[in-house]
Amino acid sequence: MALRIPRKLIEVALPLDDINTAAAREKSIRHGHPSTLHLWWARRPLAAARAVLFAQMVNDPGGVRGWGAYAGQTKEKAQQEREELFDIIRELVKWENTSNETVLERARQAIRKSWQETCEMNKGVAGFDPELLPAFHDPFAGGGALPLEAQRLGLVSYASDLNPVAVLINKAMIEIPPRFANRLPTGPLPGRASQGKIKEFNAAFPGAYGLAEDVKRYGHWVREEAFSRIGHLYPKVALPTVYGGGTATVIAWLWARTVASPNPALSGTHVPLVSSFWLSKKTTNRAWVEAIIEDSNYHFEVRTGEKGPSMEETVNRKGAYCILSKQPIPFSYIREEGKAGRLKEKLFAIVVEGPRGRYYLSPEQYHVATAESAVPSWKPDFDLPLNPRDFKTPNYGITSFGDLFTPRQLVALNTLVDVVADAREKVISDTVKSGGLDDGVSLEEGGNQATAYADAIAVYLTFAISRTADRCSNVCTWDSSPKMEALRNTYGRQAIPMTWDFAEGNPFSESSGNYLNNIDWIVKALQFVSPNVAGFAKQVDAQQQTISKNKVISTDPPYYDNIGYADLSDFFYIWLRRSLHGVMPKLFSTMAVPKADELVASPYRHGxxxxxxxxxxxxxxxxxxxxxxxxxxxxxxxxxxxxxxxxxxxxxxxxxxxxxxxxxxxxxxxxxxxxxxxxxxxxxxxxxxxxxxxxxxxxxxxxxxxxxxxxxxxxxxxxxxxxxxxxxxxxxxxxxxxxxxxxxxxxxxxxxxxxxxxxxxxxxxxxxxxxxxxxxxxxxxxxxxxxxxxxxxxGDLDAESRFCLAWFDQYAWSPSSFGDADVLARAKGTSVAGVQLAGGLEALGGKVRLLRPTEYPTSWHPTLDARTSAWEALHHLIRVLRQSGETPTGRLLAAMPALAEPVRQLAYRLYTQCERTGRAEDARAYNELIIAWPSLQEVVQAQPVGASQTSIEF
Incomplete structure (x- = not known):
């Protein structure tokens, strides 16, 4: 029997603009977003995932594939019903509605209705039970956006991936919360003195809120216990009287890598490699470091005021130089010294938490000695990949994952791992004391009593260690920009770069990246998951898996060689495994993330x-x-x-x-x-x-x-x-x-x-x-x-624009001979004088060139121009958009309605030409205009009929 399968909405139509607007907005949202559970690369926006899944599952009202329209269905009625589905999507994709049960249930009802219609058409066929909605599967689950949104829409959700870090992230989002939903927390509340260090505790615990509350409470316990063990490695600093005196907590110690000067007269004196001496560029708190040179040596002092540093950097993309001899230092020399293990570090500033923001202090020897006193009990010793595209540090002697951390950072991370293990035992004890049962069955084996719950809490506490490690490596840097004044994380992009000066953060401070702050991010993310339907995350190779059988499938596979997930995630795996190997021995059975079967086209790995x-x-x-x-x-x-x-x-x-x-x-x-x-x-x-x-x-x-x-x-x-x-x-x-x-x-x-x-x-x-x-x-x-x-x-363009386009293809903005221009102009049915009159061309001294948008006259207006070409109009629009924004540009467009379509077509054509020939800045200008086009059209439509346009200033 042939199946009768209705065409799905996604095969016919989508309110794409609404989806894209929501997806773009979501990229700027952090608090509460599930992506803050744990870093993953190239996550899909939840709005897009939710919309795609919904449209993939609901029937388009227009008809059945191969069977024509539904009985009694008119084109008008189909469009009306399609708009109703669009309205559901428009509400569904809004960030504010992510956990709105009213909106979500409306979407679930539409999915169930479509499923029942489909089952009615295929009565008696296996797999078409109207009471049992098919489950969902993503075989390349990665960061988990698709499985999470399938679960939110009411589907039992399966996520699988070869990468154990991805599997654990998916377990944390779709598997663990439903297993422990609607339970009361058992963890101890912190004492009054320290309760203010974490956001206010909740009183109601629906869904995953009880689980989140315990993560918060035990996270606080971990922080306090770890500090009691190693707090001496993070001493406070004495504040100068200008800052009110007393002591302050250090946010970060800023270090410069140093290399022996190649000048023989300096006898191997180490000189700093600093990419910027700025500490803060905020107008009310400007601070920088000065290198004070004394004969054949130097020291660092922090300065404040309006002046700014006397030198911007000692190293840039071209190479470095010695601040003592002014002699250039090539990268080849720095690489040789690094590979020989001869690069060192020198403290050049201390950042502290002051009563009125960040304070910057000169380095102190006591703080150097304290850092040097740290002796880690364990250091990850396996090598970084020899992948020159994504991993730059091996060129400079930082060859193992352990080398990415200072001794003090290793002590901190090891201590947090040890204390999380103690916290897990405490969870079991506290749960039993509060009346819970303990059957000894682990989370990995499917348990849901005290042992499994302790395993679950340990997962989230360890995620906070991962987040801490991301801001606790020796490739983290200090962001001195006015809006930030903060630590940058290791993975600012999908690579581990080589950094010259680095910021060693304090995981026990109250600034960005500290352990409690990371717990708070995780707690907020947990409160946004959807624990009402079961979810399952498994480590399975996508090439071998059979989980997809009779399931709805949406997936985001690796993009050829764009991102080497396995290599990148080893940075986290080393700490996740150290903390959770005893909790999930199957998931963490390998020493590193499996790589041989990862579907990424990595030339260095495959020869x-x-x-x-x-x-x-x-x-x-x-x-x-x-x-x-x-x-x-x-x-x-x-x-x-x-x-x-x-x-x-x-x-x-x-x-x-x-x-x-x-x-x-x-x-x-x-x-x-x-x-x-x-x-x-x-x-x-x-x-x-x-x-x-x-x-x-x-x-x-x-x-x-x-x-x-x-x-x-x-x-x-x-x-x-x-x-x-x-x-x-x-x-x-x-x-x-x-x-x-x-x-x-x-x-x-x-x-x-x-x-x-x-x-x-x-x-x-x-x-x-x-x-x-x-x-x-x-x-x-x-x-x-x-x-x-x-x-x-x-062919639809005016002759002058055709000339400009052909000239641009040959010469771009460069000048060429008048003779060449004359021949081309005649071929296009115009003249050089005619093109010059139409605007955009300069002819002087036997040379002809096109004007850049910035050279166009600001007094120009189409109603005052006797001969306006599409080329001229386009570049005036670009000029106004960049100088004044969308509203004035839209008004200018409104004054030349007949040119709107030729201008738009020309912008696409010119972008394509620039993109193919490598003219990035020009391409960007045409791209920006098209991106702004819908907004410009709104301005055009808002213009009153008959309004005078000549009075508008551009």
Whole structure:
């Protein structure tokens, strides 16, 4: 019997603008966000995950795939019902509604209704029980956003990953909270004297609140017990009378790495490697370090006031120099000294907690001696990976994970591990004393009594150790910017950098990164989980797993070689394992995170790019094939992917990452029934032609390919592509149905979707020699068609703009001869004088050049211009946007309505050209205008009819 499967909403329509707005906003939210449980790289926003899952599970009101419309359903009624589903999504994605049970239950009801409709159409078929909603599975669970949101929407949730750190994060979010939901806390309240060091304690304990409360209480106990053991290593400092006298707690000790001066006359005197002598750039608290030179030696003193440091740095990207001899010090010399173990450290400032903010004090020998007195009982001794892209410290002799920590930092982390073990025993004792039972069954073995509860508390207390380690390594630095004045963490990005001066934080202070502060982050995150439905997290290789059988699947697999999760997470694994090996011996059975089977194309691990590419394609094909074979037939599979197309050759632009991934998806037996560009990346990252940073991921909506799919020729494929792509591109750049335009930086990625959807629906596309077309070739053809779309649109431009575009392609902003310009202008049906009159061109002394946007006259207005070209209008809009913002730019756009569409098309075309030729700053300008376009249109629509535009100042 053939299944009757309704088409899902995600295959037809989405309120994408609302989802993207919520996802972008969420990136700036931290307190309470589950991401604060434990650091993970490239997490998906909860809003996007929630919306995708909901749209993946609810039926589109328009009809059944292959069976036409529902009985009695009109197009108008279908659209009305679709809007009702859109309204649910619009409420669902708001951060304020993350735990709003009224909003969530409305979404759950819609999911249940769709499921019951589907089951009614497939009565008697196994797996279609209207009373039993299918479970969810993510085989590349990573940071856990997708499993968490599936659980929030009412699905029993399964998360699996090869990486034990990812598995533990998922256990902490979806498995542990439901197991211990709605229980009262048993931990001891802190004494009055120290209770103010942690946020106010709760009185009501629904859901995971009791668990969170105990994490808070035992976290406080751990801090106090650890301080009682090693507090002497963190002495207070005497405040000068100018700061009121008395003593203050140290926030951080700032150290400079030093290297022996290569000048023989200095007899090996060590000189500092400092990237900045600034301590605080806040106007009311400016402070810096001065290196006071005395003959052939020096010492450091802290200064305050308006002057600023006499030297900015002693090391930068070009190399270093000796502050005593002024002699250059090349990096090659520093590397040699580092690998020989001859780099040292010198204290250059102390940061303290003052009654009115941060105070900065000169170094004291007592504090140096105290730091040197620390003797750790254990040091991680296995080597950092020889991965030059992501791990820079081995070049300078910092070769093991233990080398990333000072002796005092190692003592602190070891002590916290020891005290967490004591806290676990205390939890068991306190639970039994309060009337609880202890059957001795561990959390890992499925227990839910005192022993298992103690294991669970130990997990969260250890997460706080992980968070502390991230701000407690010797590659952490001090941020002197006015808004921060704080420690930067180890993982500011997905790499361990080499830093020259570093900040050694105090985990017992009350500043950012201290242990209690980290407990508070974890507690807030626990209060936002959804413990009403069971969840399970398992360590399983995605290539071998069978968990997906008859489950709803949404996943975010590794992006080719973008992030080496296994290598990066070893930094945390060493401390998680040391603390929890006895609690979860199966999960922490290996000395390090498993790497051999990690689906990341790492050339250094696989012996070169070609071998790494083959490894990725073969492994990802096997993993995706498992999804195609096992996924519940009632639902499409959704896959997130974000990898910048950046490899441009004469034959076109493609990306090895996209090429390899799509090869795997299609080889696994999937066709692509929908694609959505979704704003899932950090909005404050640099976007430009030389950057691999994207604003969006592409959500691929995948269906198992029909076994009777056709084989077609290359000519037939190209015909289908040329029919489908222009309409899809127009929808993307025009922002139809209330959806914002796709930003130019994301267009190449977004265009892959409809193009590869055409390619993937065929069993094969045959070349002239009868061999199947490769995904690489298909991507090249798709990108050429995208380019062709914009080149065709040039025909709608005025002659002057066509000239400027052609000139820009050849010379950008550089001048060239008048003769060349004259020939080109005649070919475009205009003249140099005509282009100059239309604006944007300068012709002087036999040379012609295009004006940059900053050179355009500020007094210009289209109503006062007899000859306005699209080129001129575009660059005036860029000038006003950068100088004055969106509202004045929108008013300017309103004054030239006939040019709006040519300007928008031209901006896309110019971005593409700049991106391909590596002109990052120019590309950014065109991208910014398109991103702002919806806001500009709102300003345009708000302008009163007949209002005079000439009076507006720009």
């Amino acid at each position: 070169g790019k070609e071998a790494a590419n083959s490894f990725f394609i073969n492994g990802m094909t096997q993993a995706i094939h498992a999804l195609a074979e096992q996924a519940h037939p009632a639902f499409p599979v959704t896959i997130y992917y974000a990898f910048k197309q950046s490899d441009t050759t004469d034959s076109g632009t493609v990306s090895t990452g996209w090429d390899a991934f799509l090869e795997a998806v299609i080889s696994a037996g999937f066709s692509i029934s929908g694609t959505w560009p979704m704003r899932t990346e950090m909005g404050n990252r640099m976007i430009g032609a030389d950057s691999n940073a994207l604003a969006s991921s592409i959500i691929l909506v995948c269906q198992k390919r029909d076994i009777v799919a056709d084989e077609v020729s290359r000519r037939e494929f190209m015909r289908e592509l040329r029919l489908a792509l222009p309409e899809a591109l127009e929808a993307m750049i025009a922002g139809r149905n209330g959806v914002s335009p796709v930003a130019p930086v994301d267009l190449a990625q977004s265009a892959i979707g409809p193009g590869i959807a055409v390619f993937s629906r065929f069993k094969a596309v045959l070349e002239s020699d009868g061999k199947p077309m490769s995904v690489h070739t298909a991507l090249t053809l798709i990108n050429k068609e995208v380019d062709g779309y914009f080149f065709t649109a040039e």
